Amino acid sequence: MTQLNRRQLLQNSTMTAAAVAMGASTLAVDPQGEGVQWHDVKDWGIEGKGWDAAQTEKYFDRLPKRAEGEVRSPVWSLSRHSAGMLARFRTNAQQIWVDYKLTSSKLALPHMPATGVSGVDLYAKDQAGQSRWVAVSRPTSQIVKTRLVANLLPGERDYTIYLPLYNGTEFLRIGVPFDATFVPIAPRAKKPIVFYGTSITHGACASRPGMPHPAILGRRLDRPVINLGFSGNGKMEKEVGKYLAELDPVVYVIDCLPNMVGHEVAARAEPLVRQLRKARPTTPILLVEDRTYANAGFVSGAQKRHAGSRGALRSAYDRLVAEGFQKIGYVEGETLLGKDRDDTTDGSHPSDLGFYRHADALEGVLRELGC
Secondary structure (H helix, E strand, C coil), X not given: CCHHHHHHHXXXXXXXXXXXXXXXXXXXXXXXXXXXXXXXXXXXXXXXXXXXXXXXXXXXXXXXXXXXXXXXXXXXXXXXXXXXXXXXXXECCCCEEEEEEECCCXXXXXXXXXXXXXXXXXXXXXXXXXXXXXXXXCCCCCEEEEEXXXXXXXXXXXXXXXXXXXXXXXXXXXXXXXXXXXXXXXXXXXXXXXXXXXXHHHCCCCCCCCCCHHHHHHHHHCCCEEEEECCCCCCCCHHHHHHHHHCCCCEEEEECHHHCCHHHHHHHHHHHHHHHHHHCCCCCEEEECCCCCCCCCCCXXXXXXXXXXXXXXXXXXXHHHHXXXXXXXXXXXXXXXXXXXXXXXXXXXECHHHHHHHHHHHHHHHHHCCC
């Protein structure tokens, strides 16, 4: 062994011991020799999981293992996506690496880029304490090992990394140089906002995992978020309601109308609210209408569908309020997107601008409900 190699080995061992002493996760030298200390997010915990790792089949699943066979098969399959999950850490590193594996080789969708479907998205707090975007990965294969960002300005700061929206995550490690500090930040103990909805809640078609409205609202309201959006399968089903009721959120957001028609809403909206209220008598519930199709002024049937589903939801809401239900909020669909109709990718799913407008529409009422 050369003198240089002995010196490097001693330096690495010393830094590893120091990092472990301050509570960091297990470190490992990168086999390709980048001089990176790696930290597995499982060692300190992911925020945005409704059930702990002992209850889920895989660590990054969104429903517990016992839901398989009880919820419909598409719901179960989609629950394996890591939408809404994030990890937090503090470092003074001037470059940050990621090493993660995706469950599916389908990295992108026809209307949604790989950065949103399968990327990880990094934010940092600025000097004013506001979370600002830093970098996103650009996956080209199921295994992603890359330097996410370099040339960071000197200084220690808090980071948040959002996990893939429309893909499963098998593992995620965060890397920083050996001469950098690294402090894991545990998931927050605050009650989360629980979102139950459709592909829009799930994250279609955000360009990055930090851009769907649940993530934006999590930053604005400084709240953990549990994202239970199931693409094409947000149906207000009692089987899903059972698992929603197991959670203890600051508020439930029910946003399923894009996947439902009027008679379905009439049959299921009120029972779902009663199911949740029975389990959580004091927890606020926010009912959200469907966004307006961007081409509703031109395409036959679109306005009729909106009228049917919205009328059924409003009727359910009015009956519940008349009966004495309190802490029930309501958001009209016309407020979710802009009148310019230029904020979707395909007339239905919001672009990043559309998600920003969704967040604007929901923020005020969520604050009124206690967020």
